[in-house]
Amino acid sequence: MKSKKYRILKWTLGVLASIIVLLVCLGFWIKNLVPPKLMELESSKTENLTYVTKNVPEPRGKIxxxxxxxxTMGMSGKSTGYELTELARAYYVFTANGFEVDIASPLGGKPPVVIDDEDMGEYDYAFLNDSEAQHKANNTIKIDNVITTDYEAVYxxxxxxxxxxxxxxxxxQAIIKEYYQERKVIGAVCHGxxxxxxxxxxxxxxxxxxKTVSSFTNKEELLLISDAETIFPFLLQDKLIEGGARFNxxxxYLxxxxxxxxxxxxQNPWSVWVLAETMIKQLGYTPKTRPITGEENAVSVLLTYEREGIDKAKALMEHIMHGKEEPMSRLLVTKHSIIGVMQGDVKRFTNILRLASYAKKLDSRE
Structure with missing residues (x-):
């Protein structure tokens, strides 16, 4: 009997040890799929972004x-603030297309900001290194003091x-009501x-x-914060639907x-570029041609995977990376595999890791 129990214990420990080894190996493999952070990104300057500095139209007004x-998120003690990437990228789309940007907040002054290093790109670091942009971001106008007639749009x-x-x-509420009824442009992203x-x-x-609207969804919220329904005053998707919106x-996270x-x-931070450029179109102008970012290309690949499967996603990846003329963020692709884990979707997890591995194979720039 003791010998049988010993064999079972030995077998169990062996299985656990094998699982641990496999997890460690998988962790190293995933880490190997993520490209090293480029230190030069942190020193990005606005003057080096030709999209922002070249062929800027004559002044078209202010946004x-x-x-x-x-x-802080309610009584939870969890820190929060505005998302830097959601401000920085729209800020440069607006300024590159001839609009001056002012920044306001409910209390005015210096608002809290959320900076996720893994999501930061050259435009985001340029924003941090832009003295004019930082002065505006750290000295926001109190929303009560905004002169609404000064602006063509609000974001x-x-x-x-x-x-x-x-x-x-x-x-x-007064600004939104006034702008909507005067047919000025209103933009909002994620929790905006x-x-x-x-x-x-x-x-x-x-x-x-x-109205057809998008915002951060219930699924996105609850996947990251399981007790979101008790932390927030409402779930944003539910509240918009309650108000009669056609939720799109x-x-x-795409x-x-x-x-x-x-x-x-x-819907989320990955929607900022297209949203800001759509605001420019709604204002009556054709947006300047802008270099597509590696993050946007990664989103295109992931959307293709969601809609058409892994083979089509690989084909698009080959097209994007052909000749190394366009970048693609392997980091974003790899991060999306984690969503599969959090959802318990093993197939999605493995397929997206396969995409990240294929991207590494195609990318000979390292």
């Missing part, structure tokens, strides 16, 4: 960007803090659409009623943008 002043930046200080701010949920028009109708939901007349909304 107001609004960020949160909230630094609400995401960040989980927006869930707490955007929805019930009277000045924000929280600014829209309590806006009522002069006719008594909710702003979002019968895309794939998790680009999705909704354009309903002068109301333009995006």
């Amino acid at each position: 107001l960007a609004v960020v949160t002043s909230t630094s 609400f930046v995401g960040g989980k803090g927006a869930m707490f200080d955007f929805p019930n701010n009277a000045a924000i 659409p929280a600014a829209l949920v309590n806006v009522t028009l002069d006719n008594g109708q909710h702003l979002v009623e019968n 939901e895309g794939s998790m 680009e999705k943008m909704s354009h309903d007349d002068n109301l333009i909304t995006g």
Whole structure:
């Protein structure tokens, strides 16, 4: 009997040891798929971004960007703020297309900011190294003091803090109501659409009623914060639907943008580029040609995988990386495999790792 128990224990320990070894090996393999961080990105300067500095149109007016002043998620103690990438990328699209950008917040002054090093690109670091942009970001206009007639459009930046200080701010509601009714452009991304949920028009109708909108989704929120329903005053997708919106939901953590007349909304940070350029179009201008980023190419590959499968995604990857003329973010592709793990979707996890591995094979620049 003792011998049998010993054999079972020995077998169990052997299996556990094998699993641990496999996990360690898998971890090293995944780490090997992620390209090293390029230190030169951190020293990116606006003057080196030809998209921003060359062929800038004559001044076309001003756009107001609004960020949160909230630094903590309710009573949870978890820190928050506005998402730097969601401000920086839109800021440079607007300025590159001839618009001056002012930044406002509910409290004014220096708002809290969230910086995720893994998501940072050259435009984001350039924003941090841009003295004019930093002065505006660190000395925001109090939203109550905004002169609304100074601006052609308003853009609400995401960040989980927006869930707490955007929805019930009277000045924000007044700006949105005025701009919508005067057919000025309103943009909002990720948690930024929280600014829209309590806006009522002069006719008594909710702003979002019968409007096609996108925002951070319930699935995206709950996957990252399982107790989001107790931390936030509401789930943003639910609140927009409650107000009568036609919610336009895309794939998790991938680009999705909704354009309903002068109301333009995006699902998450990966929607910023297309949203900002759509705002330029709605303002009546053709956006300047912009170099596509490695992150955008990675999103295109991942969207192709979601819609058409791994073979089509590989074919697109080959097209993008042919001749090494265009970049593609292996880091973003690899990170998306983690979503499969969190969802318990082994097939998605392994397939996206296969895509990341294939990208590494195609990329001979290291």
